[in-house]
Amino acid sequence: MTRNAVVTGGVRGLGLAIARRLARDGLRVSVWDLDAPAEAFAHHALCDVTSPESIDAALAATEAALGPVDVMVANAGITGPNHLAEDYPIEAWRRVIDVDLTGVYLCNRAVLPGMRARDWGRIVNIASIAGKEGNPNAVAYSAAKAGVIGLTKSIGKETATTGIRVNCITPAAVETELFQQMTPEQIAWMKSKIPMGRFGLPEEVAEMAAWLASDACSFSTGAVFDCSGGRAVY
Numbered sequence: 001m002t003r004n005a006v007v008t009g010g011v012r013g014l015g016l017a018i019a020r021r022l023a024r025d026g027l028r029v030s031v032w033d034l035d036a037p038a039e040a041f042a043h044h045a046l047c048d049v050t051s052p053e054s055i056d057a058a059l060a061a062t063e064a065a066l067g068p069v070d071v072m073v074a075n076a077g078i079t080g081p082n083h084l085a086e087d088y089p090i091e092a093w094r095r096v097i098d099v100d101l102t103g104v105y106l107c108n109r110a111v112l113p114g115m116r117a118r119d120w121g122r123i124v125n126i127a128s129i130a131g132k133e134g135n136p137n138a139v140a141y142s143a144a145k146a147g148v149i150g151l152t153k154s155i156g157k158e159t160a161t162t163g164i165r166v167n168c169i170t171p172a173a174v175e176t177e178l179f180q181q182m183t184p185e186q187i188a189w190m191k192s193k194i195p196m197g198r199f200g201l202p203e204e205v206a207e208m209a210a211w212l213a214s215d216a217c218s219f220s221t222g223a224v225f226d227c228s229g230g231r232a233v234y
């Protein structure tokens, strides 16, 4: 049976690596992003994950093109600026929470009824080590990612007796275009925290996402999967 997967933010970075990996595993992938993908996937939809209407339209288009969504990888995210908490621009705080937390919630919410009806689904939310540890000068990002961990645990429990598995990944720094939103000091600080002494590769996160999206992930739900080069010991 061919399964259908949505990868939000799949045009570049981690999302692109995950979309490629799921396609290689034989899933039909729909990429939902603000931008159109440069490479061909089974389907794509222009979508703003902060907008329920935009998500509804993307879901309807995906279902019309491919059929039901079996796998949701909620990956789209932004870092926001780097400031001390007391100086953090309130508008930037709202924007980061909107994209990184509310966007993940809305994408989970949209696919859950169909997954429940079919009694099978895999949701993989991309959080961050920042959500576990709290990165300095990144209060909104850290709070949003901690929120993603919390909502993953909550939905994991709500669906635990069904065929749905809901998990999140907490990567440490992976070199993608997201780095262009950070200061050199922030990037150097992140690298210094990783015991392996290097940044992660998008393919390393994609490997974990592919397993979490598969039947092989059967007895794990509401869980947080580390991908941090040894930075997290929990």
Ligand SMILES: NC(=O)c1ccc[n+]([C@@H]2O[C@H](COP(=O)([O-])OP(=O)(O)OC[C@H]3O[C@@H](n4cnc5c(N)ncnc54)[C@H](O)[C@@H]3O)[C@@H](O)[C@H]2O)c1
Pocket: 008, 009, 010, 011, 012, 013, 014, 015, 032, 033, 034, 035, 047, 048, 049, 050, 075, 076, 077, 078, 079, 099, 103, 126, 127, 128, 129, 170, 171, 172, 173, 174, 175, 176, 177, 178, 179
């Ligand atoms: N790169 C890292 O070091 C790192 C580490 C931990 C977690 N993460 C998380 O991984 C995810 C992907 O990060 P990345 O490094 O690949 O970023 P990236 O900037 O390379 O790609 C993010 C993608 O999300 C899309 N996007 C942004 N806002 C959107 C919106 N409102 N609606 C739809 N699409 C939107 C962008 O267009 C882009 O294609 C993010 O959630 C990020 O927080 C990244």
